[in-house]
Structure formats: structure tokens, C-alpha cells
Amino acid sequence: MRDIAVISFAQSPQVRRQPDLNEVEMLMPVVRDALAGAGITKDRVDFVCSASSDYLAGQAFSFVMTLDAVGPWPPISESHVDMDGAWAAYEAWVKMQMGHVDVALVYAYGKSSPGDIRRVLTRQLDPYYLGPLWPDSVSLAALQARCGLDAGSFTKADMAEVAARSRRDAKANAWAQLSGDDDPAELLGRDELVSPLHVHDCPPVTDGAAAVVLAAGDVARELCARPAWIRGIDHRIEPHALGLRDLTRSVSTEQAATAAGVADGPVQLAELHAPFTHQELILRSALGLGDDVVVNPSGGALCANAIMTAGLIRLGEAASRVTAGDADRAVAHATSGPCLQQNLVCVLEGE
Amino acid sequence: MPELVLPDRLRGVEPVRSIRTPARLDYEFTAGRATSRFLRGVAEKRLLGQRCPVCRKVYVPPRGACPTDGVPTEEEVELGHTGTVTTFCVVNVQFYGQAMELPYVSALILLDGSDLPIMHLLQEVSADDVHMGMRVEAVWVPDDEIEPTLESIRYFRPNGEPDAPWDSYKDNV
Numbered sequence: 001m002r003d004i005a006v007i008s009f010a011q012s013p014q015v016r017r018q019p020d021l022n023e024v025e026m027l028m029p030v031v032r033d034a035l036a037g038a039g040i041t042k043d044r045v046d047f048v049c050s051a052s053s054d055y056l057a058g059q060a061f062s063f064v065m066t067l068d069a070v071g072p073w074p075p076i077s078e079s080h081v082d083m084d085g086a087w088a089a090y091e092a093w094v095k096m097q098m099g100h101v102d103v104a105l106v107y108a109y110g111k112s113s114p115g116d117i118r119r120v121l122t123r124q125l126d127p128y129y130l131g132p133l134w135p136d137s138v139s140l141a142a143l144q145a146r147c148g149l150d151a152g153s154f155t156k157a158d159m160a161e162v163a164a165r166s167r168r169d170a171k172a173n174a175w176a177q178l179s180g181d182d183d184p185a186e187l188l189g190r191d192e193l194v195s196p197l198h199v200h201d202c203p204p205v206t207d208g209a210a211a212v213v214l215a216a217g218d219v220a221r222e223l224c225a226r227p228a229w230i231r232g233i234d235h236r237i238e239p240h241a242l243g244l245r246d247l248t249r250s251v252s253t254e255q256a257a258t259a260a261g262v263a264d265g266p267v268q269l270a271e272l273h274a275p276f277t278h279q280e281l282i283l284r285s286a287l288g289l290g291d292d293v294v295v296n297p298s299g300g301a302l303c304a305n306a307i308m309t310a311g312l313i314r315l316g317e318a319a320s321r322v323t324a325g326d327a328d329r330a331v332a333h334a335t336s337g338p339c340l341q342q343n344l345v346c347v348l349e350g351e
Numbered sequence: 352m353p354e355l356v357l358p359d360r361l362r363g364v365e366p367v368r369s370i371r372t373p374a375r376l377d378y379e380f381t382a383g384r385a386t387s388r389f390l391r392g393v394a395e396k397r398l399l400g401q402r403c404p405v406c407r408k409v410y411v412p413p414r415g416a417c418p419t420d421g422v423p424t425e426e427e428v429e430l431g432h433t434g435t436v437t438t439f440c441v442v443n444v445q446f447y448g449q450a451m452e453l454p455y456v457s458a459l460i461l462l463d464g465s466d467l468p469i470m471h472l473l474q475e476v477s478a479d480d481v482h483m484g485m486r487v488e489a490v491w492v493p494d495d496e497i498e499p500t501l502e503s504i505r506y507f508r509p510n511g512e513p514d515a516p517w518d519s520y521k522d523n524v
């Protein structure tokens with residue numbers, strides 16, 4: 001296996017609505033910052049992989065237009081995934097393993113504001129049985145939370161605690177959409193949004209973009225004082241039909257964590273892509289994280305949840321904390337699909 | 352393949368051969384800063400492009416970025432209302448949603464001062480006479496009907512100037 005590291009990370013302000021900028025205008029400064037963070041220009045990039053969804057923009061082949069942000073001339077080697085950017089990073093990592101690429105640029109963007117995101121996300125459900133019922137993303141998450149509460153896996157107080165801690169941590173994250181000091185007991189006193197979920201259990205609707213630069217071996221060492229080496233990365237998926245899954249745990253995360261080697265050493269920090277409070281609790285246990293692990297110091301997806309982007313941001317946040325020397329070994333996680341259907345786990349280490 | 356054996360309660364019922372699941376999603380389109388400036392310009396009967404600071408090309412309608420260099424295009428350039436036909440298509444076939452009478456000509460027109468052709472209609476000329484390099488001018492809708500859309504230009508028509516030399520548009524065919 002080749003040594004591959006995250007050497008740079010950048011993101012846009014994560015906001016409720018970005019009505020002035022189109023996707024390419026939102027993305028351009030992020031790509032610029034990510035390349036500048038690696039101290040390189042686009043000529044040094046061997047491979048570009050992007051992540052977005054036409055369903056967010058309501059426009060076919062929308063990713064082709066955002067390629068303008070990287071200036072794809074002379075012709076470049078490029079790919080796109082209709083998945084969260086963390087999976088674009090995975091594709092770039094695979095391509096780098098094959099040996100022909102030393103530097104890869106990975107970017108993701110998503111504007112949820114053009115459409116009704118709770119309805120848009122129903123289109124990822126199976127088209128015969130579930131899709132025609134239009135069960136929205138918050139309702140499905142509520143179903144999962146109810147399963148966990150009934151099974152005694154966690155309490156609503158645990159969930160409110162996750163919300164309060166995330167918002168408190170996000171105060172130190174200038175890019176976050178939500179932050180603040182909230183009293184968990186006070187949060188629990190407010191009305192439910194979709195029982196048993198309150199607003200604080202749910203992610204904000206977000207427009208945003210992010211990018212990372214990956215580099216291999218000595219190139220990474222040349223470009224970055226302390227690269228965040230990818231020591232393990234894996235992703236697994238569970239069945240489409242919710243009735244076939246145990247929603248109180250995340251089997252695919254458990255499998256990906258084993259394959260990525262999460263338990264092979266101590267974990268100091270984890271950035272978990274948990275758009276709903278109860279999902280953080282399910283993920284902590286799927287990943288076997290102890291109470292001493294710092295979880296989501298960025299505030300996580302509960303404080304900014306740009307679709308297709310929030311998972312890549314977890315990778316970038318975890319990597320930048322390794323690069324900054326705040327952690328020697330960190331875990332980044334990304335999810336996709338309803339109720340944590342698909343999960344990616346990545347172990348990052350400093351040298 | 353083994354034969355499928357249905358449970359008793361499903362035997363003899365009419366099989367489902369297809370289902371219909373209509374879907375509709377509504378979106379609010381964001382033109383973006385650059386294209387919004389262009390459209391506001393159109394509402395004032397002006398055609399505004401943007402120049403790339405690196406390769407100096409002028410894009411119209413601008414999208415805010417140079418697709419060659421990946422940098423913002425912030426310098427605004429006002430373009431003339433005349434241009435050159437770089438390529439064209441004579442439409443002879445009916446299609447869904449068609450608003451024009453057949454045959455008609457759809458052309459790529461390189462506005463003077465720009466480096467990217469726009470697509471528009473060509474009229475007041477027989478389809479047989481349309482050719483590459485033909486010089487054309489914009490015909491606008493009446494002033495009180497002008498809106499922030501390219502439909503504010505009804506069509507282009509020949510302006511009588513001699514054909515443009517090949518070198519002036521060869522990069523845009």
C-alpha cells in the first residue's frame with residue numbers, strides 16, 4: 001500500500017441560504033484556498049474528484065458546470081461521484097494506490113436551499129415501496145430514534161446533551177452555521193418537531209462547499225510539515241429496505257471500522273457525520289469509542305449539514321487537527337442514505 | 352431459474368405488471384452574481400460580458416469563472432449588439448414544446464468583443480442564405496416589453512456587412 005495523506009482542507013462559510021452565488025461561484029474560493037493550503041497551483045494536481053447531486057440543484061449534469069472552478073484546461077484527469085465528498089476522497093485514494101497519481105484534489109458542494117430538502121431526499125429511497133410514500137428524511141430519522149429509545153440504547157436527555165455539546169463546540173468554528181450555549185434541560189422543554197425529535201436533534205439546512213488535497217509519500221512530506229496519513233479507510237452499505245435493518249445499531253459502520261483498523265490503536269479524536277443527535281450515540285458505540293475520545297470538536301453536522309459535503313468536512317476537520325498536532329490518531333466518519341444506511345470510516349495518523 | 356412459488360393467498364390474483372409513482376419537485380434557480388449582472392444588463396438593453404484576468408477571454412453570458420483558468424472573471428465588458436454567425440442549424444423537424452414555425456434557423460453568434468458565442472434565432476433571411484461568417488445584428492422586443500431574459504432579443508438578422516474573415520471566428524465553431 002502507498003502512504004497517502006490529507007495535506008490541506010478548506011471550506012466555504014456554511015449558511016442557511018446562499019441566494020447570491022451559483023455553485024461555481026461558491027466553490028471557486030474553496031478550491032483556491034485548498035490549493036493554497038497545500039502551497040500548490042492547479043498544474044500540480046494529477047487527479048480531480050468531485051461530489052454533488054443533481055437532485056439538489058434540480059439540474060442535469062450540474063457537476064459539469066462546477067468543473068469551471070478548477071480550470072480543466074489543458075484536459076485533466078477527473079471523476080465525479082453522486083455521493084458525499086468523503087466517497088470522492090475514497091475514489092481518489094484508490095486511484096492513488098494504483099500509483100499513477102501523486103496529488104489529488106477532492107471537492108464537494110451542496111446547496112440545499114433551491115429545493116425542499118426533506119422531500120428531495122425521499123428520491124434516494126427505493127422507487128417501488130418506500131419512495132412513492134414520500135417519507136421525509138426527518139421522519140425516517142425519527143423512526144430510528146424511536147427504535148433506539150424503545151430499546152433503551154439512549155435517552156432523550158442523552159440526545160439533548162449531544163446537541164448542547166455540539167453547539168458549544170461550534171462556537172470555536174467560524175465556518176459553522178449554528179453555535180451557542182444551550183441548556184439541555186431547556187432544549188428538552190421545547191416542542192417536538194417530529195416525535196421524538198426536537199429541532200435540536202436535527203441538522204440545519206445548509207448551503208456549503210469543501211475541498212481537501214491528498215498527496216502520496218514523499219510528495220506529501222514535501223508539501224506539508226505534518227501530513228495526516230490515511231492508515232485505514234473502508235465503506236460499507238446496508239440494505240435499501242429499512243425493515244431489513246436493525247436501526248438501533250450501525251452494522252455497516254462496525255464493519256467499516258474493523259476493516260479500517262479503528263481499534264488497532266488509541267483514538268484521541270473523532271469527527272462523526274451524525275446529522276441527528278441519536279445517530280452520534282449509535283455511531284460512538286459502532287466505532288467502539290470510549291468516553292475519553294473528543295467527538296466533533298467542529299460542532300459536527302448538527303451545526304452545518306451541507307448535503308454531499310458534510311462527510312468530506314469531517315475528513316478535513318479530523319485531518320487538520322492531526323496536522324495541527326492536536327491529535328496523533330483520529331477517526332473520520334461519513335454517512336449517506338436514510339438512517340445511516342451507508343458509512344465510511346477513515347483512520348488518520350500523524351508521523 | 353427455479354419456478355417462483357407464491358404463497359396461497361397470492362395465488363390466482365392479478366399480477367402487478369407496472370406501477371405509476373408520479374414525482375414532482377420544485378426548485379428556485381440561482382443564476383449567481385455574474386449571470387444576474389448580465390440579466391440585469393439585458394433589462395437595460397445592454398449586453399455585458401466578463402473578461403478573464405489570465406487568458407483575457409470575454410465570456411457572455413458570464414458565469415463568474417473562466418473555465419480554462421479556474422479564476423473569477425470580474426472585469427465587466429460591454430459588448431456590441433452585432434456579431435458573426437459561427438455555426439448554425441436549420442430546424443426542419445417538429446419536436447415537443449416547439450414554438451417556432453418550420454423551417455427556422457438556430458445559430459451560434461459570436462457577439463463583437465466576446466470570445467464565446469451565444470445561441471439565438473436568425474430571421475429575416477431565407478434558411479438557404481444563412482452561412483458561416485455572416486454578419487448579424489440583434490432585433491430587440493419593444494422597449495416596454497424588455498425583461499431580464501435573452502428573449503428580450505427577438506432574434507438576430509443580417510446587417511448587410513461583408514462576411515467576417517474566418518480567422519476572426521475560427522476558435523468558436
Ligand SMILES: [Zn+2]
Nearest residue numbers: 403406417420
Ligand atoms: Zn482564462
